[in-house]
Amino acid sequence: MPVAGLLLWASLLTGAWPATLTQDHLPATPRVRLSFKELKATGTAHFFNFLLNTTDYRILLKDEDHDRMYVGSKDYVLSLDLHDINREPLIIHWAASPQRIEECVLSGKDGNGECGNFVRLIQPWNRTHLYVCGTGAYNPMCTYVNRGRRAQAMSWTQMQVVRGRGNRATDGTFRPTPTAPRQDYIFYLEPERLESGKGKCPYDPKLDTASALISECPHPTLVLQPEGVASASGVGGVVPTHPRAEIVNMPSLNLPNGPSFIHAELVPDSAERNDDKLYFFFRERSAEAPQSPAVYARIGRICLNDDGGHCCLVNKWSTFLKARLVCSVPGEDGIETHFDELQDVFVQQTQDVRNPVIYAVFTSSGSVFRGSAVCVYSMADIRMVFNGPFAHKEGPNYQWMPFSGKMPYPRPGTCPGGTFTPSMKSTKDYPDEVINFMRSHPLMYQAVYPLQRRPLVVRTGAPYRLTTVAVDQVDAADGRYEVLFLGTDRGTVQKVIVLPKDDQEMEELMLEEVEVFKDPAPVKTMTISSKRQQLYVASAVGVTHLSLHRCQAYGAACADCCLARDPYCAWDGQACSRYTASSKRSPSCSTANKNAVESVQYGVAGSAAFLECQPRSPQATVKWLFQRDPSDRRREIRAEDRFLRTEQGLLLRALQLGDRGLYSCTATENNFKHVVTRVQLHVLGRDAVHAALFPPPAVSAPPPAGAGLPTPPYQELAQLLAQPEVGLIHQYCQGYWRHVPPSPRDAPGAPRPPEPQDQKKPRNRRHHPPDT
Numbered sequence: 024m025p026v027a028g029l030l031l032w033a034s035l036l037t038g039a040w041p042a043t044l045t046q047d048h049l050p051a052t053p054r055v056r057l058s059f060k061e062l063k064a065t066g067t068a069h070f071f072n073f074l075l076n077t078t079d080y081r082i083l084l085k086d087e088d089h090d091r092m093y094v095g096s097k098d099y100v101l102s103l104d105l106h107d108i109n110r111e112p113l114i115i116h117w118a119a120s121p122q123r124i125e126e127c128v129l130s131g132k133d134g135n136g137e138c139g140n141f142v143r144l145i146q147p148w149n150r151t152h153l154y155v156c157g158t159g160a161y162n163p164m165c166t167y168v169n170r171g172r173r174a175q176a177m178s179w180t181q182m183q184v185v186r187g188r189g190n191r192a193t194d195g196t197f198r199p200t201p202t203a204p205r206q207d208y209i210f211y212l213e214p215e216r217l218e219s220g221k222g223k224c225p226y227d228p229k230l231d232t233a234s235a236l237i238s239e240c241p242h243p244t245l246v247l248q249p250e251g252v253a254s255a256s257g258v259g260g261v262v263p264t265h266p267r268a269e270i271v272n273m274p275s276l277n278l279p280n281g282p283s284f285i286h287a288e289l290v291p292d293s294a295e296r297n298d299d300k301l302y303f304f305f306r307e308r309s310a311e312a313p314q315s316p317a318v319y320a321r322i323g324r325i326c327l328n329d330d331g332g333h334c335c336l337v338n339k340w341s342t343f344l345k346a347r348l349v350c351s352v353p354g355e356d357g358i359e360t361h362f363d364e365l366q367d368v369f370v371q372q373t374q375d376v377r378n379p380v381i382y383a384v385f386t387s388s389g390s391v392f393r394g395s396a397v398c399v400y401s402m403a404d405i406r407m408v409f410n411g412p413f414a415h416k417e418g419p420n421y422q423w424m425p426f427s428g429k430m431p432y433p434r435p436g437t438c439p440g441g442t443f444t445p446s447m448k449s450t451k452d453y454p455d456e457v458i459n460f461m462r463s464h465p466l467m468y469q470a471v472y473p474l475q476r477r478p479l480v481v482r483t484g485a486p487y488r489l490t491t492v493a494v495d496q497v498d499a500a501d502g503r504y505e506v507l508f509l510g511t512d513r514g515t516v517q518k519v520i521v522l523p524k525d526d527q528e529m530e531e532l533m534l535e536e537v538e539v540f541k542d543p544a545p546v547k548t549m550t551i552s553s554k555r556q557q558l559y560v561a562s563a564v565g566v567t568h569l570s571l572h573r574c575q576a577y578g579a580a581c582a583d584c585c586l587a588r589d590p591y592c593a594w595d596g597q598a599c600s601r602y603t604a605s606s607k608r609s610p611s612c613s614t615a616n617k618n619a620v621e622s623v624q625y626g627v628a629g630s631a632a633f634l635e636c637q638p639r640s641p642q643a644t645v646k647w648l649f650q651r652d653p654s655d656r657r658r659e660i661r662a663e664d665r666f667l668r669t670e671q672g673l674l675l676r677a678l679q680l681g682d683r684g685l686y687s688c689t690a691t692e693n694n695f696k697h698v699v700t701r702v703q704l705h706v707l708g709r710d711a712v713h714a715a716l717f718p719p720p721a722v723s724a725p726p727p728a729g730a731g732l733p734t735p736p737y738q739e740l741a742q743l744l745a746q747p748e749v750g751l752i753h754q755y756c757q758g759y760w761r762h763v764p765p766s767p768r769d770a771p772g773a774p775r776p777p778e779p780q781d782q783k784k785p786r787n788r789r790h791h792p793p794d795t
Contacts, residue, residue: 052641053517053536054587055576062537065576068569070541071108075099079228080561082548083145084153089170092550092559093153094566095142097228100155100168102210105552108559108568113174113210117142119160127160137161141228146236155212156224163220171210233303235287237327282307282321286368289327290402291377297440300324302405304348304383306365318388320348320365322405322471326438326450332458333451341450341458344436346408346467350385350398350478362396362478363388371494371505378402382507384492387483394483397492397509398473405471409436414466425468431456435464479521480509480531487513493549493558495571499590500602506571506590508558510546514539516560516569520588532642534589535576539567556601574599578639582697586640619687619698625705626678627712634702635672636688643690645699647673651684660686678706 062068071080077096084093087105094101102113119127119140127138137160144156148167156165225232287303302324309317323345332341351359362385371380381400387393412425413435435457439447447453473479482489488511495506510516518535539546544562551558551571559568572591577583577599584592584599593602626632638645647660647668660666660673667674675682683706688699 053533054640054642055535055573057535057537057573057576059538059541062539062569065573067573068537068539068567069108071103071112071566073109073112073114075114078563079141080547080563080566081143082550082559082561082566083142084147085550085552085559086147086170087552087554089172091170093145094561095145095155095157097139097141100142100145100212102170103566105555105557105559105568108566111174113171115168115210115212117155117157117212119157119162119164123160123162127162130161132161137228139228140164143224143228143232144234146234156220158224158226158228159220161226163224163226164217165220165223166217167213169209169211169213171208173208174210231283231285233284233287233305235289235301235303237289237301285365286370288368288370288379290370290379292406292438293377293442295442297328298438298442299327300438301327304365304368306363318363320350320363320383320385321345322348324409324436326436326441328439328449330439330449330451332453332455334455335458336462341453341461342436342438343461343465344409344467345465346405347470348383348400349470349472350383350396352396352477352481360387360394362386362394362398366395366489367491369492369494369507371496380505381405382492382494384489384509385478386488392483393485393488394481395485395489396478396482397480397489397507398478400471400473404474408467408469408471412468413464414468415464423468426464431460433457435461479529480519487511487515490546491549493551495551495553497590498604500593501590504590508549508551510549510560512545514543514546514562516546516549516558518589520590522588532588534587535573537569539569540564572601574601580639580697582695583639586643586692586695588693620700621703622700623703623705625707626675626682627707628678628680628709630678632675632678632682632704633672634675634686634688634700634704636700637671638688638690638699640690640692643692646689646691648687648689649684650687651681655684657687675704680706680708682706 057065063070075096077099080094080096080101082092083095085105086093090105092103092105092108094103098116098118100115100117104110104112117140119138124134124138128134132138140157140159142155142157144154144165145168146154147170148154151170153168153170154165155168156163282305284303284305287301290300290302292298292300302322304320304322306318306320309319323343325340326342329340329342331338335341348365349361350363351361353359364386366384366386368384369382371382373379379402381402383398383400384395385398386395412427414423415426415428416422417424431454433444433447433453437443439450439452450458489509490512491508491510493508495508497504497506504520506518508516508518516537516539517533520532520534522530522532524530539560540562542564544564546560546562548561549558556571557568558571559566561567572589574584574589574592575598577587577589577592579598581594581599584594587599591601592599624632624634634647636645636647645668648657649660650657662668665676667676672688673686683704686702686704688701689696690699
């Protein structure tokens with residue numbers, strides 16, 4: 024893990040914690056929270072707003088070389104511009120046939136949520152074509168798409184559907200009508216190459232799948248992991264479908280416990296290409312406790328050159344191994360709180376291609392509490408587990424124990440032709456005892472634990488769960504940071520920085536929380552373009568792309584920009600803006616206190632006054648300082664009977680004349696202190712205010728000539744009454760002295776009180792009888 028720090032973008036709400044979770048894990052409050060409307064107003068986000076009659080958008084492929092992003096949804100394949108997803112989107116309508124949809128509905132499936140062609144796989148086949156697969160209304164199908172840069176010409180009726188003025192998107196016979204010959208630069212689907220997708224795409228659109236393009240092989244190979252039992256019962260093999268490539272179907276992996284595949288990644292183990300392995304992440308019901316409904320997260324691996332056994336495991340993977348992936352919070356009493364349901368995985372590449380960093384999102388599987396966590400794993404720890412002991416059941420209670428018998432040669436799970444088996448060119452050359460051992464011992468005894476043996480981020484008791492993760496690397500002024508993006512099932516994305524406090528503790532700072540969809544929906548997929556500094560988010564309701572940084576949202580003050588500690592942002596001397604290594608930056612915030620808000624407030628003795636102070640950072644520590652006059656020393660105001668500190672400011676109850684003076688609200692964060700606001704409080708005597716608002720009856724003698732303003736000690740009060748706040752003071756006083764009936768001028772829309780020189784004229788009031 025980088026020492027400089029770690030960034031995450033994730034959703035956050037503070038909740039209750041189980042007994043095993045300590046206060047050290049409590050998440051921070053977002054420094055900036057933006058609603059969908061506010062995010063849109065910043066101009067840093069774009070929303071795919073084509074009115075298609077479709078749902079379930081998923082980002083399946085990003086092609087930065089061609090500036091395109093390929094999205095699959097119900098009955099549609101979309102090609103979007105990475106710069107602006109709303110600029111000339113290329114759209115292919117690919118629905119199941121009406122007959123197939125009718126059969127699906129008659130079988131008891133949901134006509135809208137299941138009986139459609141939900142596109143679940145888009146992989147680059149070569150430089151000119153994509154390979155796409157969809158559920159096909161519970162009849163999976165695959166075909167090829169020409170990855171052109173121009174849309175295929177459509178008939179007028181189809182344009183009506185694309186623009187949202189029709190409702191024929193579910194009509195399987197409805198197809199684009201070309202008006203020109205097909206050419207390589209046209210984005211179109213090749214229906215004549217349609218083939219079955221069984222074993223390549225799930226039947227059920229609600230089930231998870233994973234795929235990986237293995238382009239390092241002599242021939243491009245596409246390895247697919249279908250969902251659940253289908254992968255456990257299918258018969259694998261090599262099916263030639265293209266003169267330059269082949270598709271390898273995922274065969275039986277000895278996974279009878281209903282696995283759900285999340286991610287697959289090719290990771291080389293050494294300089295020898297024959298040692299390359301495919302690592303995949305999934306979750307399944309616990310094999311260690313078959314009677315328990317517990318779900319475990321797993322990491323598995325296979326050799327890319329696995330040909331299966333010659334008599335056992337024929338046409339099945341003979342190098343498959345799996346281990347438990349642990350993400351838990353250790354408690355003070357030794358009991359761990361586990362997060363076992365794996366939701367998403369991101370593999371962050373490093374300079375060493377053999378040692379990427381693995382980030383994974385987990386949720387709790389029990390019903391005791393709701394929780395999510397993010398754990399980070401190293402490939403060194405993963406390899407150590409796979410090179411360790413195998414799990415074996417033995418003893419009177421048939422318990423899981425480390426295998427201690429004689430290990431066959433070569434070690435089960437070793438790749439043929441690799442560093443340790445140069446003389447064996449195929450797994451079919453392995454002895455039968457190796458193949459039999461692999462069939463009965465696919466599970467490793469030890470589990471893979473995260474770095475520091477604890478999660479990086481924990482969320483419990485919140486009304487949402489984390490769903491996705493993606494990672495970016497940022498070069499800031501003080502070093503390199505890693506940025507994670509975490510989506511939630513509430514359609515929010517947040518940004519958090521995790522900094523090291525000491526050798527064992529980490530400090531979490533939530534930077535941003537944004538709503539990325541108008542109608543909240545769970546985030547399904549996310550991807551990052553570091554080249555364009557954009558995040559792309561997909562859900563059932565649409566696709567959004569937004570900038571990785573909104574530096575201006577932290578505030579116009581230098582202190583707010585610096586204290587945010589966002590590695591994307593820095594103070595340039597004028598504003599908080601995107602940091603670039605070549606730009607000139609102000610070395611310090613020397614004018615931090617000059618941006619303090621200054622105001623004047625008036626209060627009445629015996630009443631209450633509220634002094635507002637809301638620093639932009641919720642992580643700041645707020646203090647109030649009081650100074651009676653410039654010659655006095657400032658002293659800190661501490662909580663007592665008459666002073667109440669709140670998140671919004673300071674409440675002074677039962678004001679006294681001695682409370683008048685200068686109040687300064689200071690915020691301290693990361694050893695940096697600055698003044699947020701200064702309030703000059705004037706406390707007026709209660710009798711003086713009453714006399715000014717309700718003067719005595721007029722005397723018979725005429726007023727002396729030239730008398731324009733009241734004489735002291737009411738001159739200051741008269742100036743106060745001339746201020747715009749006089750209406751508020753009058754309204755407050757009328758409510759405070761309840762024995763005085765409300766004046767007619769208190770009614771809504773009543774004119775403002777007259778100026779002080781007019782107030783000395785005699786007036787009749789209900790509590791002052793008229794002169795007789």
